[in-house]
Amino acid sequence: MRHFFEKQRNILDFTLSSLLRRRGKNLALVVVYTLVVFTLGSVMFFTQAIKKEAALILKETPEIIVQRLVAGRHELLPLDYREKIRQIRGVAAVKERLWGYYFDPVTRANFTIMSSPLCERGLILGKGVSDLLKAKSGSIISLRNHEGYYKHFNVRGVFDHDSALVSADLILISEENFRTLFGIPDGKATDLVVTVRNKKEVPTIALKIFQLLPDTRSIVRDGILGTYEAAFDWRGGIILVILAGAGLAFFIFAWDKAAGLSAEEKREIGILKAIGWETSDVLQMKFWEGLSVSLCSFLVGVLLAYGHIFFSGAAFFKPALMGWSTLYPEFRLTPFISAYQIAVLFFLTVVPYTVATIIPSWRAATTDPDLIMRT
Amino acid sequence: MTPPVAQKSASLPLSYCQPEEGPSRPFPGRVYPLRKADKFLLFILSNLLLLALLFTHATLRSRSALPALQATATTVQYLGLSDLCLSTEAAHTRNPCLVDRHAPFQSHPLALEYFPSGAILPPPK
Numbered sequence: 001m002r003h004f005f006e007k008q009r010n011i012l013d014f015t016l017s018s019l020l021r022r023r024g025k026n027l028a029l030v031v032v033y034t035l036v037v038f039t040l041g042s043v044m045f046f047t048q049a050i051k052k053e054a055a056l057i058l059k060e061t062p063e064i065i066v067q068r069l070v071a072g073r074h075e076l077l078p079l080d081y082r083e084k085i086r087q088i089r090g091v092a093a094v095k096e097r098l099w100g101y102y103f104d105p106v107t108r109a110n111f112t113i114m115s116s117p118l119c120e121r122g123l124i125l126g127k128g129v130s131d132l133l134k135a136k137s138g139s140i141i142s143l144r145n146h147e148g149y150y151k152h153f154n155v156r157g158v159f160d161h162d163s164a165l166v167s168a169d170l171i172l173i174s175e176e177n178f179r180t181l182f183g184i185p186d187g188k189a190t191d192l193v194v195t196v197r198n199k200k201e202v203p204t205i206a207l208k209i210f211q212l213l214p215d216t217r218s219i220v221r222d223g224i225l226g227t228y229e230a231a232f233d234w235r236g237g238i239i240l241v242i243l244a245g246a247g248l249a250f251f252i253f254a255w256d257k258a259a260g261l262s263a264e265e266k267r268e269i270g271i272l273k274a275i276g277w278e279t280s281d282v283l284q285m286k287f288w289e290g291l292s293v294s295l296c297s298f299l300v301g302v303l304l305a306y307g308h309i310f311f312s313g314a315a316f317f318k319p320a321l322m323g324w325s326t327l328y329p330e331f332r333l334t335p336f337i338s339a340y341q342i343a344v345l346f347f348l349t350v351v352p353y354t355v356a357t358i359i360p361s362w363r364a365a366t367t368d369p370d371l372i373m374r375t
Numbered sequence: 376m377t378p379p380v381a382q383k384s385a386s387l388p389l390s391y392c393q394p395e396e397g398p399s400r401p402f403p404g405r406v407y408p409l410r411k412a413d414k415f416l417l418f419i420l421s422n423l424l425l426l427a428l429l430f431t432h433a434t435l436r437s438r439s440a441l442p443a444l445q446a447t448a449t450t451v452q453y454l455g456l457s458d459l460c461l462s463t464e465a466a467h468t469r470n471p472c473l474v475d476r477h478a479p480f481q482s483h484p485l486a487l488e489y490f491p492s493g494a495i496l497p498p499p500k
Contacts, residue, residue, distance in 0.1 A: 012412035020411075054459055056444045060452035065473065074475060097455055101466060110463045116454060128460075162443040163450050168460045169469070191473075193455045224457055224472045231471065231496050241494075292415060299422035306429050310436075323491035325464035334440040335433035342426075 008288075011281065015288040018268065030297050033253065037301025037349050038308070039246045044341055045309040046317060047232040052336040054228035057166060058221075064194035064206055065097075065219040076188040081213055085194060088208050090201045096189035098178045102143065102171070107132050109327035113171045115178040122154035128168030128327045130158040146183035153177070161330075168329030194218075250349065254356040261360050269361065273369035282365040283358055290357030294350040301349075302342065310335045462492035471496050 019026045066085065068077035082094045098115035111129055118124060125135060135141050135155050142150040159167040179186065196205050206218035261269070269282055308316060313332055322328040409417075450456070462468040467478035468490060479488035 009410065009412045012415065013410055016411040016415055050459075050461075053444065056441075057447050057451055057459070058457070060448045061457050062455050065455075065457060067473070069475075072475065072477070074473075095455065101469075110469070112460075112463075112469065114454065126460075128463075159450075163447045165459055165461075166447055166451055166456050169463045170460070172454075219457070219472060227472045228459070295419060296422075299419065299426065303422065303425055303429065310433075317495070320491050320495050321462050323462060323464040323468075325462060325492075327463045329460045329463070334437050334444065335429075336437055337430070337433045339430075 008284070011285050012288050012292070015285050015292065018285075019289060019292065022264075026293065029253070030293055032249065033293065033297035033349075033353075034301045034304070036246050036249050036253075037298050037345065038304045039242055040349070041302050041305030041345055042308050042314070042316065043242050043246075044345060045305055045335070045337060046314055046333070048338075048341060049309065049333040049336050051229055051232050053165065053334055054232075055225060058225055058228065061221055061224050062193040063196055063199070063202055063221050064209070066192040066194060066209055066213075066216050067219070068191075068213075068216050070215065076184065076190060077192065077216070079187050079189055081216070082189075082192055084212055085192065085209055088205060088212065090197050090205050091194055092197045093195040095193045095195075097191050097193055098175060098184065099190050100178075100182055102181075104133075105144070107326055110169065110325065111171050111327070112169050113173055113178065113181070115175040116172040117175075119156060119172045119174050119177075121174065122156035124157045124159065124170075124172040125155055126159050126167040126170035127161050127164045128329050129171055130155075131330075132327050143181060145181045151177075151181065164329050165331045168331070169327050250352075254352050261364055265361075266364050267373055269364045270369040270371075270373040273365065274373070279362070279365045283362055286358050286361035287354065290354035291350070293357075294353040298346060298350050302345065306335070306337075309333060462496065464492055465490040468492040468496045 066077070066081070068075045068081070079096060082096060085091060085094045100113055102111045102113045103109075104111060109129075109132055111126075116124075123141070125133070125141075130136060133139075133141055135158075137155055137157050139155045140152050141155060142152050144150050153173070159170065173181070178184070194205070194209070196202055202220050202222075206220055209216060209218050272282055272285075273279075308314065310333060313330065314321075318328070457472050458470045460469065465479070467474040479490065479493050
C-alpha cells in the first residue's frame with residue numbers, strides 16, 4: 001500500500017511539473033474552468049436560496065386574492081363583491097386591500113403604498129424607502145396626491161432590515177389617507193383577500209367565486225408559491241441563458257480534450273513509453289492531470305460562488321435585478337445549501353473533464369512509441 | 376564533509392527511480408523543500424477544509440435566520456402581502472404573482488419587454 005501511495009506521489013510530482021512546463025496554457029485553462037464553475041455554482045446557490053426563502057416567507061400569504069378585470073386589465077373592484085363572496089359556504093373571512101404604486105419624481109423610485117390599520121396617523125416606511133429618503137421615525141415626508149398637491153406625513157416607524165425581502169419599498173398609510181392620495185372613492189378596493197375554513201376547499205371556492213363573479217380572477221396561495229418555484233427554475237429566463245453559456249464553454253473544454261492531444265503531448269507520451277513507462281502509468285498520469293486541473297477549478301469556483309452569493313449579496317446578479325430602479329432592496333440571502341447541490345456540480349464538471357482527458361491519452365499510450373515520436 | 380547531493384528525481388517519476396526499501400530522504404536532519412505533490416495535496420486539503428467551514432457557516436446562518444424569517448412570514452400574513460421585493464423597476468417584476476401576463480408588453484401595440492429584471496423574472500406559469 002505504501003508503495004502504491006509513493007508511486008502516486010511520484011506520478012503527481014511529474015504531472016505537476018509537466019503542467020507547469022506549459023504554465024500559460026494551463027493557467028488560462030484553470031481560470032476559465034474556475035469561472036465556469038463559479039457561474040454554475042452562483043446560479044445554483046442563488047436560485048436555491050431564493051426558492052427556499054420564498055417558500056418560508058410566503059407560506060402565510062393570502063389563501064385567495066380576488067382581482068377584478070375590465071377589458072383584460074386589473075381594475076378596482078366594488079366592495080359589494082365582498083358581501084357576495086362572504087355568502088359562499090366555506091369562506092371564513094373576506095378583507096379588502098388598498099394598495100398601489102407611487103412614483104417619486106425626486107428620487108425617481110417606485111414605492112408600494114398600502115393601507116393598514118397600523119397607521120391611523122402617519123406612515124410606516126420600509127427600510128429601502130427610509131434609506132432612500134433619509135427619513136427615520138419622527139421625520140416628515142411629502143407625497144404628491146392625484147391632484148398634484150403635496151401632502152405631508154409624519155413617519156411613525158421603519159421596518160427592520162430583516163424583513164427587507166418583502167418590505168423594502170413598502171409605505172404603510174391609513175385607509176383615509178390612501179383614498180385621499182390616489183383619489184379612490186369609498187366603496188372601491190384594489191382587491192380582496194379571502195380566508196377559507198378548510199384549506200382543501202381552496203380550489204373549489206376559487207371556482208365558485210369565478211362562477212359568481214365572472215369579471216374576477218382568483219390567485220391562490222399554491223399559485224403564488226408555484227410562481228417563485230418556476231421563476232427560479234433552471235429552465236426560466238436569464239438562468240437558462242447563463243447555464244447554456246456555461247454549459248457551452250464547458251463543452252468546448254471537454255471537446256478540445258476529447259478530440260485529441262497536441263503534438264507535444266503525444267511526443268511526451270511516446271518518450272515516456274520509450275523509457276519504460278507502461279500504458280497504465282501513462283493513464284494514471286493523465287488521470288492526475290485532469291483531476292488536478294478540474295479539482296482545483298471546482299473547489300476554488302465553489303468557494304468563490306458561495307462568497308459571491310452569500311457575502312457580497314449576489315453582486316453580479318444585482319445589476320440585472322436592479323435594472324433601472326433606484327430603490328433596490330438590500331437583502332442578504334440565507335445560505336440554504338446542501339451536499340446534494342455540491343455533488344451535482346461536482347459530477348457535472350469534474351467527472352466529464354477528467355474522463356475526457358483520459359480517453360485520447362489511452363489512444364496515444366497504446367500506440368507504438370516510435371510511431372508517436374515520428375509523427 | 377559535505378553531504379552527497381540527493382538525486383533529483385522530479386523528472387523521473389516512477390517507483391523505478393526510488394529504492395524499493397529504505398527512506399526516500401536519506402538525511403533525516405536536513406530540511407527538504409516540500410515536493411510539488413505535497414504542496415498540491417495541501418492546497419486541496421485547505422480548500423476542502425474551507426468548504427467544510429462554509430457548510431458549517433451555512434448551517435449556523437440558516438438556523439439563526441429562522442426566527443427572523445418566521446417574523447417576516449408573520450408580517451406577510453398580517454399585511455396580506457403576496458410577493459417578494461426583488462425588483463422595483465416594473466409592476467410585473469415587483470408583483471409577478473398579481474399582474475396580467477401581458478403586462479410587460481402593454482406599453483403600446485407590438486411593445487416588447489424591455490426591463491432588465493424581466494429577464495430574471497419570467498411570467499407566472
